[in-house]
Amino acid sequence: MGENVIFELQDVHKYFKNNDGSILKAIKNVNISLRQGECIVIVGESGCGKSTIARLILQLIDITKGKMFYKGRNVTNLRGKELKEYYRNVQMIFQDPLSTFSPRMKIGGYMIEPYLNFKLMDKRSAYKYAEELLEMVGLNKEFIDRYPNELSGGQLQRVVIARTIGLEPDIIICDECTSALDVSIQKQIINLLLELQSKTNFCNIFITHDLALAERISDKIYVMYLGEVVEILSSKNISRDARHPYTKALLNGVLSVKNFNKDIRVIDTPINNSVNIQGCSFAPRCPSAYKNCFAEKPVLERLNTSCSIACNLY
Amino acid sequence: MIKKKHKRISFVIVLSIAILTILFAIIAPLFAPNDPLATDFLSILQEPSDEYPLGTDQVGRCIYSRILHGGKVSLGMTFLLLILIFILGVIIGIAAGMADGIIDTIIMRISDIVLSFPGIVFAIAIVGILGPGMLNTIVALSVIWWTKYARLTRILVIEVKNREYINAGIIAGAGKFKLITHYIIPNIISPLVVQLALDIGGMLLTLSGLSFLGLGVQPPTPEWGNMLSEGRAYLQTAPWLLIYPGLAIFIVVAIFNILGDMARDILDPKHL
Numbered sequence: 001m002g003e004n005v006i007f008e009l010q011d012v013h014k015y016f017k018n019n020d021g022s023i024l025k026a027i028k029n030v031n032i033s034l035r036q037g038e039c040i041v042i043v044g045e046s047g048c049g050k051s052t053i054a055r056l057i058l059q060l061i062d063i064t065k066g067k068m069f070y071k072g073r074n075v076t077n078l079r080g081k082e083l084k085e086y087y088r089n090v091q092m093i094f095q096d097p098l099s100t101f102s103p104r105m106k107i108g109g110y111m112i113e114p115y116l117n118f119k120l121m122d123k124r125s126a127y128k129y130a131e132e133l134l135e136m137v138g139l140n141k142e143f144i145d146r147y148p149n150e151l152s153g154g155q156l157q158r159v160v161i162a163r164t165i166g167l168e169p170d171i172i173i174c175d176e177c178t179s180a181l182d183v184s185i186q187k188q189i190i191n192l193l194l195e196l197q198s199k200t201n202f203c204n205i206f207i208t209h210d211l212a213l214a215e216r217i218s219d220k221i222y223v224m225y226l227g228e229v230v231e232i233l234s235s236k237n238i239s240r241d242a243r244h245p246y247t248k249a250l251l252n253g254v255l256s257v258k259n260f261n262k263d264i265r266v267i268d269t270p271i272n273n274s275v276n277i278q279g280c281s282f283a284p285r286c287p288s289a290y291k292n293c294f295a296e297k298p299v300l301e302r303l304n305t306s307c308s309i310a311c312n313l314y
Numbered sequence: 315m316i317k318k319k320h321k322r323i324s325f326v327i328v329l330s331i332a333i334l335t336i337l338f339a340i341i342a343p344l345f346a347p348n349d350p351l352a353t354d355f356l357s358i359l360q361e362p363s364d365e366y367p368l369g370t371d372q373v374g375r376c377i378y379s380r381i382l383h384g385g386k387v388s389l390g391m392t393f394l395l396l397i398l399i400f401i402l403g404v405i406i407g408i409a410a411g412m413a414d415g416i417i418d419t420i421i422m423r424i425s426d427i428v429l430s431f432p433g434i435v436f437a438i439a440i441v442g443i444l445g446p447g448m449l450n451t452i453v454a455l456s457v458i459w460w461t462k463y464a465r466l467t468r469i470l471v472i473e474v475k476n477r478e479y480i481n482a483g484i485i486a487g488a489g490k491f492k493l494i495t496h497y498i499i500p501n502i503i504s505p506l507v508v509q510l511a512l513d514i515g516g517m518l519l520t521l522s523g524l525s526f527l528g529l530g531v532q533p534p535t536p537e538w539g540n541m542l543s544e545g546r547a548y549l550q551t552a553p554w555l556l557i558y559p560g561l562a563i564f565i566v567v568a569i570f571n572i573l574g575d576m577a578r579d580i581l582d583p584k585h586l
Binding site: 060090114118160 | 477478479481482483484485486487488489492496497500501
């Protein structure tokens with residue numbers, strides 16, 4: 001383990017049991033490490049296990065196999081008091097802001113929850129602190145008496161960020177925290193997060209499918225496919241440095257106004273995670289797969305300083 | 315908007331009528347002109363008069379006074395029972411909904427068993443075993459009715475507990491108990507309250523029905539159901555023995571049923 005690694009996933013597996021008794025391997029052998037102040041991004045298409053990783057890190061679901069370390073301490077499948085202490089330092093911003101709020105709880109009630117639960121302050125000072133936080137994220141402090149349905153998605157997401165920042169956690173996981181918002185507000189939210197990150201120096205695990213965003217904010221990008229990390233990039237120019245056919249396909253799939261009529265050659269065979277493939281799990285959809293790909297499973301290897309890759313081509 | 319306002323106004327009116335009814339039942343004994351238990355053998359089965367506003371029964375007791383006193387018993391028992399059942403059912407329902415697996419299965423199978431009996435027959439059987447009386451009636455009806463609230467609560471809890479805001483609560487450090495009191499209950503309470511309001515009328519009828527059958531409140535304590543039961547034999551010669559207690563039941567049940575319907579419209583608009 002490196003010097004200032006504060007969080008690490010070691011060979012983490014997560015299996016789900018389907019209703020018919022078969023086992024779905026949602027996460028297979030994932031290793032992620034996070035250094036102090038670092039921002040890592042996990043990208044991949046839907047169903048690849050991004051959100052499952054977020055839930056595993058937050059211990060909302062249990063890890064099937066593997067270990068999780070926080071500041072060198074094993075924090076795999078914590079319970080009770082220890083778990084509560086863990087949440088003091090690891091927080092998450094969820095995807096859909098509206099569903100993050102209990103419809104019957106006022107914004108103020110939502111804001112003060114963690115400060116009361118972790119016994120950081122009494123009720124009155126918690127409310128005062130909440131007002132300060134709201135102003136910090138650019139919201140009117142009178143919002144404290146509103147119900148969540150009276151606020152817009154962008155405003156709610158600001159409230160969520162305010163509460164999270166107010167706890168001063170070490171790690172914040174953002175699970176597609178902008179994808180439910182309008183494009184115009186997405187940028188504001190990202191900028192707000194980056195600004196706060198530069199102020200308070202928390203680590204960020206950003207989960208997204210937006211590669212342009214990933215490239216801009218990340219120190220390290222983990223590309224996931226079917227529950228496995230297929231490529232790790234620590235580059236500021238991923239379109240140049242990406243090697244894995246899957247990452248290339250993702251990059252190629254970015255849609256914008258300019259290339260709207262472009263023939264996007266993404267993999268059009270549907271994603272298939274029910275069969276246990278012997279070789280590379282991407283091989284059936286890979287444009288440059290050769291015979292060996294179906295027989296031999298590639299392992300994650302370091303290619304150069306900015307890229308590690310699991311592919312038989314390299 | 316106007317329609318909504320209109321609805322609220324009529325709800326407030328019906329609610330005040332209902333509250334007045336309850337208040338009236340509580341302070342009724344003050345209005346009663348005669349002792350509801352005092353017999354007067356010189357004036358048996360008399361038609362309504364100045365002294366006895368709604369007439370007298372077969373042993374010369376004042377029907378008006380008996381209805382007033384009976385209201386206290388009928389309504390009092392109804393509310394006592396409903397509150398008991400509500401608390402019991404909601405607690406069991408939350409337990410079943412929060413604990414998946416074996417506990418949930420056990421609770422739900424027990425409630426299936428209870429539900430498989432026709433309600434009133436089961437109540438009669440239980441009262442038959444325990445013996446007639448007010449307390450035993452309450453026990454019998456609680457044993458049957460909790461399932462309704464337990465099932466409703468369980469479904470609501472299961473629906474709510476996988477929402478994202480529960481996760482948001484968990485990572486905010488809320489313990490199990492706080493999750494239930496601060497996140498789950500506020501979000502499931504309104505359909506439950508609506509159900510409670512809808513059940514007041516039905517519960518009153520069931521209680522009166524049991525008393526009518528001689529299983530609930532025992533004579534000479536006045537209760538609307540057993541007044542009907544006692545007056546049954548005089549239907550042709552002295553119909554006021556049945557008409558007035560019957561009317562009392564009808565009016566009160568109607569008020570609370572209307573109240574329940576209105577509460578549903580206002581608190582739970584999705585149901586429409």
